[in-house]
Amino acid sequence: MIDVLYFAWVRERIGLPRERVETGATTVAGLVEELRAREERYAAAFADTSALRVALDQDLADFDAPLAGVREVAFFPPMTGG
Amino acid sequence: MIDVLYFAWVRERIGLPRERVETGATTVAGLVEELRAREERYAAAFADTSALRVALDQDLADFDAPLAGVREVAFFPPMTGG
């Protein structure tokens, strides 16, 4: 079980801010494939991963990063702080 | 007659902050020559004009600038504001 968080329009598109996910995926990309296959709203949110960023346990990571030992995965659009 | 002002170590070396000067010089360099010839303290202050800056009527100028119409000449070291 892993905590999956969504922010900004990813959160709005999927319709929830976080959920617990049971996954067999070994990488972020594998997890994205599983989520996409769930429902249309997930497929829409993850349609173009080049428009998304991912953080593993609150550190920015790449989509090919391994999930081993990770407790929290967050998906969000490019940041617009400042 | 022209007002001649001195600042910082130029003022200290010459021993006064300003004076009225009767001059026949047509350029700043000519005025400097006249002042140098006056006394040792002037010669010392104007020994190296590359270490000095000049302003004519409160605008920075060059040592070869003409004095025609100028009412106030100021000599000082390079500025150290900020």
Add this chain to the structure above:
Amino acid sequence: MRVRVRAEAFDQGAEVSAFTTGATGAGAVVSFTGIVRPDGGLTGMEIEHYPGMTEKAITAILEQAVQRWSLVDGLVIHRHGRLAPGEPIMMVATAAPHRADAFAAAEFLMDYLKSRAPFWKKESRDGGETWVAAKDADEDALKRW
């Protein structure tokens, strides 16, 4: 070195004063304040963030700046939640012996906060709400460091 992420407004004048007073040995203090610009009929802004990661990311950016430019001190304050046009969104302050370091560190902090701290802005206008898109220029700005 201090990082504050909060919904409440802050008094940037009081923050700059306190920061300067505390920065013993500094010869130069630079502050930057970002304000909600009332552009194109903007009626408000909502800033979402990622609690936990936000503080962690900003602290890492600030530590990098302090080390790289030998800062005497550094400060980042960033708001989240609902903001009105004209309100300060965030500020950074840097203190260094010399001005070039204080300026460079403040610009570095701003460039990194724009693209590497987990905040997302949503603008409200009469026509509705839209998420602000990240600019390529902001990502490119990181390359100079």
Add this chain to the structure above:
Amino acid sequence: MRVRVRAEAFDQGAEVSAFTTGATGAGAVVSFTGIVRPDGGLTGMEIEHYPGMTEKAITAILEQAVQRWSLVDGLVIHRHGRLAPGEPIMMVATAAPHRADAFAAAEFLMDYLKSRAPFWKKESRDGGETWVAAKDADEDALKRW
């Protein structure tokens, strides 16, 4: 746009607040404060200036910055007379729609004030008083603009 040359201390926090409040339409406010650094046993500093020319020179520099970076507003405060270590000497503030302009204008103002505004610093130490020499680096800094 305001230029103030004065012997009295100023409250840079209050100045930054008032400046920001007045800068309607700005998205970015940058401030710089220069402080007397207590370096190498410095006990005090005396700043001489050229009344009349000082205001004229600073106003010209500020007008140039406002025009070049489309500033919403600009402010320069510079003290003269006797200052103690740790005291603010001067400040500049710039307000612009975007951050790059506010930063560039503030750095430009500082570079020009260093070498083109008629101020001269004399430092006091136990050993006596010495006029601060202009640095080649400060003159060189002007070339980037």
